Amino acid sequence: MRFNLLGPLEAFSDDDPVGLGGFNQRAIAGFLLLRANEVVPTSKLVHALWGYDTPATSRKMVQNAVSGLRKIIERHAETAGAVTLTTTAPGYRMTVADGNLDLWNFRRLVELGRADLAAGREESGLGKLYSALQLWRGPVLADLAETGVAWPELSAVAGMRMSVFEDYAQEALNRGRHHEILGELEQMATAEPAGERMCGLLMVALYRCGRQHDALAAYRRTRAALLDDFGLDPGHELRGLEVAVLHHDASLALDAEPERRRTIPGPVGVRRCERITAGRGATARRSQTLMHRRHS
Template identity: 55%
Template sequence: MKFSLLGPLEVRVSGHPVPLRGINQRATLGFLLLNANQVVATSRLIEALWGIDAPATSRKMVQNAASGLRRLIAEHGGSRKATELITRSPGYLLSVPEDSIDLYAFQRLSKQGRAELAAGSWESAAVSLREALALWRGPVLSDLAETGINWPDLSALESTRRAVVEDLYEAELCLGRHHELVGELEAIVDAEPDRERLCGQLMLALYRCGRQREALMVYHRTRKVLHTEFGLEPGRALQDLEHKILNHHPSLALDRPAATVPVPVPATNPAPSVAPEPVTRPAAAASDGLPRTPAGRYRTERKWVSVLMVRARLTAADDPEHVNQALKAVTTAVTEEGGRFGGVLQGRMGAQWWVLFGAPRTREDDPERATRAAPGSAAGRPPLGVRRRSRGRRVPRCPR
């Protein structure tokens, strides 16, 4: 007999489902399985099934459910030595082999995966954690949850699943699979932007994909959510990660040697074949346009840059399609006008744009260039308001 809790409650014998009767029987079995191989008091069962609104006949109803479960176990071939529901004061004990419950398999695999992760065995850890998560068919006891049951154990197991997901992504990132993870991470972080560890993993994956600007935008979005909803700042780990991304810290790169790719030499005349020598391809240019050192690293220095911020004022009455077209037009205008004066569009968030003057090349008149660019970027566009400010930032220095 196999019991499945990680999703709708299921009982199977030799791969075939066993029908369960009524919500009381299902809820009683579910609660006993969550507390398998330990005595559960009848009063706890009553509270789990009905809370403070238990009917006067609740104890008799639990007894009926327990009797029905005993018949079900006997009818469908459950050996008394393998699976057995025992009456033991002050309630019941469901004796079940641990390999018969998917929850125990999940706990065993996740524990194994975390041990492998701590030991630095990334590949083995990823396999174990993937197997553990594959056992989930949906929220724990989702069929019971649909009836209004909200046991603390269900929330605790969901939290455990989330932690295992984060451990899996950590192992995958250590294996250099950031390209494959970005989509999954973006979907989860969009749904739960207050989860700092996942946010950090998405930031790292985006950074390693050459998407530094988007990685920083993820940080600022999470920071805004934490501040708005909880009055908190991101934790030290997330703040440190943001600084490392801004500075292109070497610790964020994977410690892997450059791949060598054999370059075939076409033969023009018959001659003895000679194996071509492997040629190491130069590192690809960074997505931000800054050249890398031969080792693929950046040098950093602290310097002053001038930042021009352009903000569009939108109204609720604006048609979304027209707003989208207007934002694209403003992006083009800001890029062109900033470029005329030596500025580079650093990023955009919503209806705000940032143009940098002084990175990577610093000029004495950068503040003046930013000031001169501001009227041009807003000219002829009534909905735009421009604010200017300068601030110090740590920016990459090009290798000499």
């Protein structure tokens, strides 16, 4: 069997889709696959399904869901490969063969692509990052997230996707592909309105496409999002980029010398928001507990 997490949860036996059952079974499968080949304590599974307000029979419901998943895997034993679901104290482990999980394939392509970029093989690196991003079919475990699931692991994987896209977009801009990347940048910036690096990349692409006013509007949107969501002003790199766009600074040109090119805000500018985001996510998860209980 093989599994896809980068979008709605999917399972396949050969090329045939495999149903994983109701919400509890799908949620447990998704959580175990996020930690594939690791032992996940039963207490973590209980918390993942019901948060801080667990029903008295929560452990029994986890046992029942695991039993149902195990039967599905055994039913497809001939094509399951090395996929197993075992009871291993203090919880359970989903073992998946290499290459049978799209999240692993994504990470492998990203590692190879970044290695190529670091070694100066820009075209090969760009192609591998693009292939990695093409594995995504929507938000990670989108069907579970739609029901109110808000695990920290989902945010971590989504953040990984955003970082990879930013690296890909940066390299595409370095190679003069601002027209090609603009549409994707606009979509990703809409999904991450407070992302300073994403905003900077979008501003440069817009500017090089002759859309100075739109580049400045993108800055204003991100500044408003940072103030509304976190009470922060943009970092000095992004503020400097706004000034450069206003004055048609030569550092924004594609043919500018590498050492004179305008610095696009990097991950540091985003990380200063992550602590606040994490705290807000925890509050949201607590408020969703009652919503999760309907699946019990």
